[in-house]
Amino acid sequence: MLDRKFEPHLTHGINHVKRNFEYGYSLAGLIGNSRSRNEPK
Numbered sequence: 001m002l003d004r005k006f007e008p009h010l011t012h013g014i015n016h017v018k019r020n021f022e023y024g025y026s027l028a029g030l031i032g033n034s035r036s037r038n039e040p041k
Helices: 002-037
Strands: none
Touching: none
C-alpha cells in the first residue's frame, strides 16, 4: 500500500529534478554566452 503510493511520487521527483537540471544548464549557458558576448575586445 505504501510502496504503491510512494513509487509515482519518487519517479515524479526524479523527472522534476532532471527538468530543473536541464533548465539550470540552459540558463547557465545563456548567462555564459551573454557574459562572453558583452566582454570588451
